[in-house]
Amino acid sequence: xxRSSILKQLTKLKGTxxxxxxxxxxxxxxxxxxxxxxxxxxxxxxxxxxAATMRIFFDIENSLGNYIADVDGNVFLDAFSQISSxxxxxxxxxxxxxxxSNEMKNFMANRPAxxxxxxxxxxxxxxxxxxxxxxxxxxxVTTMMCGSCSNENAFKTVFKAWMNRERGTDEVxxxxxxxxxxxxxxxxxxxIMSFTGAxxxxxxxxxxxxxxxxxxxVDIPLLDFPIVDHPQLRYPLxxxxxxxEAEESRCxxxxxxxxxxxxxxxxxxxxxxxEPIQAEGGDRTASDSFYRRLRNICLxxxxxxxxxxxxxxxxxxxxxxxxxxxxxxxxPDVVTFAKKMQAAGFYYRKSLNSNWGPTIFNTFVGDPxxxxxxxxxxxxxxxEDLTAKxxxxxxxxxxxxxxxxxxxxxxxxxxxxxxxxxxDHPTMAARDKVVxxxxxxxxxxxxxxxxxxxLRPSLTFDKSHADEFLHLFEKTLEQ
Numbered sequence: 001x002x003r004s005s006i007l008k009q010l011t012k013l014k015g016t017x018x019x020x021x022x023x024x025x026x027x028x029x030x031x032x033x034x035x036x037x038x039x040x041x042x043x044x045x046x047x048x049x050x051a052a053t054m055r056i057f058f059d060i061e062n063s064l065g066n067y068i069a070d071v072d073g074n075v076f077l078d079a080f081s082q083i084s085s086x087x088x089x090x091x092x093x094x095x096x097x098x099x100x101s102n103e104m105k106n107f108m109a110n111r112p113a114x115x116x117x118x119x120x121x122x123x124x125x126x127x128x129x130x131x132x133x134x135x136x137x138x139x140x141v142t143t144m145m146c147g148s149c150s151n152e153n154a155f156k157t158v159f160k161a162w163m164n165r166e167r168g169t170d171e172v173x174x175x176x177x178x179x180x181x182x183x184x185x186x187x188x189x190x191x192i193m194s195f196t197g198a199x200x201x202x203x204x205x206x207x208x209x210x211x212x213x214x215x216x217x218v219d220i221p222l223l224d225f226p227i228v229d230h231p232q233l234r235y236p237l238x239x240x241x242x243x244x245e246a247e248e249s250r251c252x253x254x255x256x257x258x259x260x261x262x263x264x265x266x267x268x269x270x271x272x273x274x275e276p277i278q279a280e281g282g283d284r285t286a287s288d289s290f291y292r293r294l295r296n297i298c299l300x301x302x303x304x305x306x307x308x309x310x311x312x313x314x315x316x317x318x319x320x321x322x323x324x325x326x327x328x329x330x331x332p333d334v335v336t337f338a339k340k341m342q343a344a345g346f347y348y349r350k351s352l353n354s355n356w357g358p359t360i361f362n363t364f365v366g367d368p369x370x371x372x373x374x375x376x377x378x379x380x381x382x383x384e385d386l387t388a389k390x391x392x393x394x395x396x397x398x399x400x401x402x403x404x405x406x407x408x409x410x411x412x413x414x415x416x417x418x419x420x421x422x423x424d425h426p427t428m429a430a431r432d433k434v435v436x437x438x439x440x441x442x443x444x445x446x447x448x449x450x451x452x453x454x455l456r457p458s459l460t461f462d463k464s465h466a467d468e469f470l471h472l473f474e475k476t477l478e479q
Contacts, residue, residue, distance in 0.1 A: 018092055018460060019065025024077040024442025024472060031439045032056050033072030055439070063090035066458055066465050068444065076439065077468055080446040084279070084311045084456035085339040087377045092460070098376035107369040114143070114365040122368065129371045130343065133378060135309075135321045137331025138347035143366025147310035147338035148201030151273065153360050154334045154346045155205045158271035158304040159190050160359060161352040165302075170354045190270040191223070193258065193303070195230035197281030197449070200273060200308055209273055212281045212449070226262060226269065228254050230278065231286040235413040248290045252297065259301045271304040271333075276322035279311040282449020283415065283422030291326040299330060304352070306334040314340035315381055315459055318391030318418035325417065340459070342377060343370040377459075386459040394418040397455065397466050404470075408477045413452075419461060422454040437479055443472040 027033075032040065036057050044051035056070040063069045066089045068078040081089070088095060098104060112119045119125075130141045142157075144150040163186065164170050179185040194200065194209035201207065202216060208223040210216070231248045234240035259269045274294070278284040298305040312322035314337075319325055323332065333352060338344035345366060381387060398414060398421050405411035405423065413424040425431040431451045438445050448454045457465065 017065065017462065017464070018089065019067055022064060022067045022075070023468060024067070025075045026440060026442045027074055028072040031072075031074060032070060033074065035071045039071060055444075060090070065089040065092070066461050074442070076442050076444045077465065077472060078444045079455050079457045079461070079469055080444045081340075081456050081458045083339070083446070084316075085342075086458050087314055087340040087342060088380055089458040089460045092376075092380070094376045094380045095373055098372050101372065104369055104372045107367075107372065111364065112368065113363050114368070115361045115363070119368060125368060125371050129374045129378065130345070130347075133320055134347055135307075135331065135335045136324065137349065138335060139350045140353055141345055141347045142360060143343055143345040143371075144338075145362070145364065145366065146201075146344050147336070148203045148206050149362075150310065150336040150338055150344045150346050151200045151209075151306075151308060152203045152205045154273075154306055154336050154348075155192050155271065156359050157334065157346070157348060157352050157356065158192070158306065159187055160356060161304060161354065162190060162268075162270035163187055164354055189267050191225045191262065191267060192306075193226050193228060193255070193269045193272040195228055195274055195278070197230050197278045197284050198227070198273070198275060199278070199280035200275075200310075224267070226258050228258055230281075230284060231290060232284070233286065235415060244287070248286055248293075251286075252290070252293055255294065256297055256301070259297070259303060263301075269301075269303050271306055272298055273306040273308055275308045275310075276312045276317070276325070277417065277420055278449075279454065280448050282424075282452040283420070283454045284449070285415070285417070288326045291323070292328060295326075295328050295330060295332070304333040306336065307332040308336050310336055310338045310344075311456075312420060313337045314377075315387035316340065316390050316418050316456070317420055318387065318394065320387055322417065322420070342373040343367065381459060384460075389462065390418040390459060393461060393463055393466050394421055396463060397421050397469070400466075400470050401473075404474060404477070411477075416455070419455055419457050422448070422452050425451050425453065427451055434476060438473065438476045441472045441476050443469065443476065445473075 039057050040051055040054060059069040059071055066078055067075050068090060069075050114122065126141060134141065144153055176185055192209055194211065196211050198210055199212045200209045205223065207217050207220060208225040211227050229251045231251050233244045237244065262269050276285065295305055307323045309321055309323065314320065317325065334346050334348045336346040343366060394416060398416050401423055402414045405414055410426050410430060411423050416422055425434060428451050431447055431453060435445050435447050435453065446454050446456055
């Protein structure tokens with residue numbers, strides 16, 4: 001069916017809830033219940049490291065919209081959306097229709113190794129999906145498998161561009177290739193700068209730029225990549241303007257100092273990566289002015305600027321890309337994505353499009369089936385104006401949580417953009433208890449940082465869902 005016809009059909013459905021009439025309901029005495037506990041024991045026997053982090057066994061068939069069911073028959077209002085990756089919620093009719101298409105069936109049955117054998121319509125598929133929603137100023141896109149490998153390959157792209165610029169040519173010599181085979185060479189001096197509280201993934205390069213939990217890095221021989229201070233803002237923002245400005249200026253001065261010092265030491269910073277909102281690190285952010293000034297430092301110091309939109313992209317901030325709020329005069333050099341985009345990869349400017357050869361490569365280089373899903377997501381977003389809705393719903397939720405913070409003393413630092421809303425509790429133990437108690441009330445929340453809770457609902461999370469969330473959350477606090 002042509003996109004125009006699909007959009008007309010979706011527009012007719014605008015304002016209707018896929019999960020109309022649903023609500024949270026916990027039926028088992030414990031969460032997980034007896035079936036879930038038994039399955040967890042079997043899971044732990046087969047894969048103990050994965051079982052250690054599980055919360056519930058997800059009943060896919062019996063979940064709908066913003067409600068996730070488990071194997072014990074419990075139904076939860078899901079404000080965490082598969083760690084911020086369920087774009088339209090569960091079993092959305094537009095997504096299910098996309099999965100029934102011949103295109104999807106062909107890609108699932110005949111998955112192409114796209115580095116060598118891209119399917120015949122792949123350029124058109126990229127144009128109608130990823131370039132359709134590309135961040136302003138981006139010239140190209142490369143698909144990948146997940147957020148970590150998107151960031152990892154973005155780093156490699158930056159390193160290649162930096163060395164090509166330094167040597168004045170895209171060509172590399174046999175001597176350079178031979179040295180690289182033994183992990184030697186000029187590229188070894190380069191690094192990526194990141195920030196305290198950052199989380200960019202668990203592969204070697206990404207873990208070297210991650211600063212959230214030592215537990216995921218301990219015992220791993222990581223790279224000599226500099227980590228500088230991220231501003232720690234005080235809230236409410238309007239009451240701490242002078243202090244926050246001083247904090248941001250201090251961090252920017254440190255950024256410039258470290259770049260210059262490493263250049264003097266022969267260990268130049270080739271790129272810098274930052275999240276618009278530090279998700280795993282506690283939903284920390286800075287002012288739009290801070291990011292504009294940071295971008296300017298990168299331009300002045302010839303450092304490539306990477307924006308990690310893995311958790312903040314796809315409309316949830318009230319714009320399709322959260323960094324669009326910054327008002328940059330010069331766009332980023334690279335923007336990485338995954339999660340709610342369904343597909344993963346990175347966008348880039350033309351200046352980085354040179355001599356990648358086999359460096360940016362793997363067997364599948366993404367998944368065209370995921371782009372079929374993304375196409376359906378973009379259609380629904382356009383027809384129902386979900387990005388604008390996320391801004392309105394997020395503002396409403398944030399204002400109501402601010403009201404709750406005045407009633408309950410253990411909520412502080414309410415913050416957010418769109419539905420990327422977060423707040424703090426006094427301690428990690430207090431935060432974890434709230435998250436656990438909320439599950440008993442039928443509400444799924446996500447913890448982050450040392451003592452924060454973050455909301456990560458789907459794009460279809462509307463005011464009625466927000467009201468149920470607020471009811472369940474206050475009920476949890478009353479316990």
